[in-house]
Amino acid sequence: MGGIVNMSDTISSLKESIITYNRNLAREMATKAIGEGIEPNDILAGMTETIRKIGDDFGKGELFLPDLVGAASAMSEAISVVEAEIEKSGKEIEKIGTVVLGTVKGDIHDIGKTMVKTFLVAENFRVIDLGVDISSERFIEAIEKYNPEILALSALLTTTIAEQNRIIEVLKDKGIRDKVKVIIGGAATTQEFADEIGADGYEATAARAPRLCKTLLGKE
Amino acid sequence: MIRKKGITRNIRPLEILSEEQLESIHKNTLDVLENTGIRFESDKALKLFKENDCNVDMEKKIVRFPPWLVEECLRKCPSSFIVKGRGPRSDVRFGGNMSNFLPFPGKDTIDLETWEPRTPTRKEFYDTVKIMDALDTVHYTGSYVPWFGFKNTPAVMQMLEGDAANFRNSTMPLHCNYGNDCEVFAIRMAKALGAVNLGVVAISPPLTYQEDACISAFRNIEAGFPLYIQSGPTYGATSPVTTAGATVTNNAELMGGVVLAQLIKTGTGVLVSDFGFTQNMRSGYPVFGRIESSMHQVVFNQIWRRYKIPIGNHSTGVSNSKRIDYQCGYEKTISLMLSLLSGANEIGYHGCIYGELSFHPIQLILDDDVAATIGRFLQGVEVNDDTLAIDVINQVGPIPGTYLTEEHTRKWWKNEQFIPKSSDSLTYLEWMEANKKDCIEYAKDRMEKILQTHKPEPLSDSEEKAIEEILSEAREFYRKSGKISDKEWEACKEDVNSAGYPYY
Missing domain, CATH: 1.10.287 (Helix Hairpins)
Known part of the structure; x- marks a missing residue:
């Protein structure tokens, strides 16, 4: 019995670390949970539940961007610990799908992309966030390494959206265009532009990214 | 009951007069009081002035004041004082670097489709008092607020019915008007609830106190209440057209009232209120929301701050627009900004649209945002180790560093940012999906929510x-x-x- 109480105590503390945006505590509690023998996928499920609640509260206007991003940041710390453990054990991570995400080369805008990541994580996607100013070569490398179902390309500027087009062209050249669904987003993008460059999906807000991805994967 | 807190000014006040100009206005005001004098249409007041070394012409009812007496009475006025609503946390202090708001009354409500005025109903009156009670930036209320009266109320009872509505649906203190002996009943209401009113005395410019204004001064002071003395000239009609000249007559009038208050009872709290307007030189009507009123008030505030007497500004709350529109917004906001920057302690502002003729609860709610926005500005800039954020700057560094994930951002952003409650803060896409709502529609939503959820502290049986x-x-x-x-x-x-x- 004591073990169960401790298990739930650790998971509670881990959830608390996300709600209080405490990165150090998140990492510490994830390590502790694994040390206590809690099933890694159960640890992930606990965190997903918490971040979904934060996403919902953000959607209702009760929480704000710093809260959302702070929670996501704390959760990322814990996820890296848990995923390393899963990888070590050779088990599969129970996820709806994997999304490789990044802001395209020449563009250093991070916020919208981070929001997309947060909402996707909350809906149980595995998200590989490559960061900002990412070259087509690095996107290709990531596709080969992580084998994602979805490639999500962010661009804020009218001067950088052309790079989204270029990446699609590179995927075609490499003969891997059919391996992934490509979605695009960012302030300067539109549905018309997405159609024009042959992207598989577009959404105007970060909160709608999970719905778009689920639709593309036929999981909604 | 949550205590409502006035707006604190942490920045230096705006001043537009030089020391020399200030001294000149002061000296010339004393000269007008000594040579021209003020007319008091009350034998009781005239007798009191005569007993206290003033030169009184009983026949013409003119009082000429020795400068030493005026300066002595200015010194005897407290630099701040308290009024009280009902309940333990309802007190409001006037003075210092605090600013408190009173909704600015209007005679009628308006129809939002036609923009035409009409008399409000009793329910609209009571509901609007409830909204005032709920708003953080409405600190006290008063006679004829929000409207002069409501349907089926006899004209002579309008003030008292309104006072009762304010006492019933809010816990805030009242400034109470007078006329037809209404103040006798208003004082009794306040006493029954343990409240301390701000007793109104209105000057009739130029340079005249009518009898009922003098009686109001005696009655309110005898009840132990502080006074709110107001001068409201129209520049070029009931005062000189120049700001300097209008300031002299205005100040002379108010100083006459200050002397009366201190002679009735030394140490009586007095708030001097400025309420002047530009004259439309075609129609002869006052024209509201013009910059001259603000110039006058900024000068007024600078002078009376020197006397250390609490200051009221009432030319701030009005526009000449008949609609809730751009003109209404800019006229009201410019004047409020200048009043607050120059240190007014009491401001009549929320809800009024055209002159004293129209008021609407939607405007009241929009004005709550304007008052709070400028209030945020007056908080000033906090500079300390934590706000300088040097450690965080060092940690985040250049791109790809971001402050968004930093604890410092989460800790400080709500303190630094003021979020208006009824403004459109959306992107184009969000706005289109929200049916292209504007601030008036957001204010309507907020009004509905307040009416559904706010429960004013009820009166006991x-x-x-x-x-x-x-x-x-x-x-x-x-x-x-x-x-x-x-x-x-x-x-x-x-x-x-x-x-x-x-x-x-």
Whole structure:
């Protein structure tokens, strides 16, 4: 019995670390949970539940961007610990799908992309966030390494959206265009532009990214 | 009950007069008081002035003041004082670097489709008081607020019915007007609830106090209440057209009232209020929302801050627009900004649209955002180790560093940012999906929410009984004295006997 109480105590503390945006505590509690023998996928499920609640509260206007991003940041710390453990054990991570995400080369805008990541994580996607100013070569490398179902390309500027087009062209050249669904987003993008460059999906807000991805994967 | 806190000014006040100009206005004001004098149409006041070394012409009712007496009385006024609503946390302090707001009354409400004025109903009146009670930037209320009256109320009873509505649906203190002996009943209402009113005394410019204004001063001071003395000239008609000249007559008038208050009872709290307007030189009507009123008020505030007497600004709350529109917004906001920057302690602002003729609760709610926005500005800039954020700057560094994930951002952003409650803060896409809502529609939503959720602290049974008895006595008094017509009396009886009275 004591073990169960401790298990739930650790998971509670881990959830608390996300709600209080405490990165150090998140990492510490994830390590502790694994040390206590809690099933890694159960640890992930606990965190997903918490971040979904934060996403919902953000959607209702009760929480704000710093809260959302702070929670996501704390959760990322814990996820890296848990995923390393899963990888070590050779088990599969129970996820709806994997999304490789990044802001395209020449563009250093991070916020919208981070929001997309947060909402996707909350809906149980595995998200590989490559960061900002990412070259087509690095996107290709990531596709080969992580084998994602979805490639999500962010661009804020009218001067950088052309790079989204270029990446699609590179995927075609490499003969891997059919391996992934490509979605695009960012302030300067539109549905018309997405159609024009042959992207598989577009959404105007970060909160709608999970719905778009689920639709593309036929999981909604 | 949550205590409402006035706006604190942490920045240096705006001043536009040099020391030399200030001194010149002061000296010339004393000269006007000594040579031209002020007319007081009250034998009781004239007698008091005569007993205290003033040169009094009893026939012309003119009082000429020795400068030493004026300066002594200015010194005797407290630099701050408290008024009280009902309940333990309802006190409001006027003075120092605090600014407190009173909604600015209007005669009528307006129809939002046609923008035409009409008399509000009793329910609209009570509901709007409830909204005022809920808003953080409305700190006190008063006679004829929000409207001069409501349907089926005899003209002579409008002030008292309004005072009762304010006492019933809010816990805030009241500034109480006078006329037809109404102040006697208003004082009794306040006493029954343990409240301390701000007793109004209005000057009739140029340079005249009518008898009922003097009587109000005596009655309120004898009740232990502080005074709110107001001068409201129209520049070029009831004062000189120049800002300097209008300031001299305005200040002379107010100083006459200050002397009267201190002679009635030394140490009486006085708030001096400026309420001047530009004249439309075609029609002769006052024209509201013009910059001259603000220039006058900024000068006024600088001078009276020197005297260390609490200052009221009442030219701030009005526009000449008949609609809730761009003109209304800019006229009201510019004048409010200047009043607050120059250190007004009391401001009549929220809700009013055109002159004193129209008021609407949507404007009241929009004005809550404007007052709070400028209030945020007046908080000033905090500079300390934590706000300088050097450690965080060092940690985040250049791109790809971001402050968004930093604890420092989460800790400080709500303190640094003020989020208006009724403004459109959306992107184009969000705006289109929200049916292209504008600030007026957001204010309507907020109004509905307040009306559904806000519950003003109710009067106790004995307090309610006391208020109703005073109203009933006043109605009988004015009916017997012939100040309520047969037609008014019938409508009044129907109103009082209707189901749901008085709240609906």
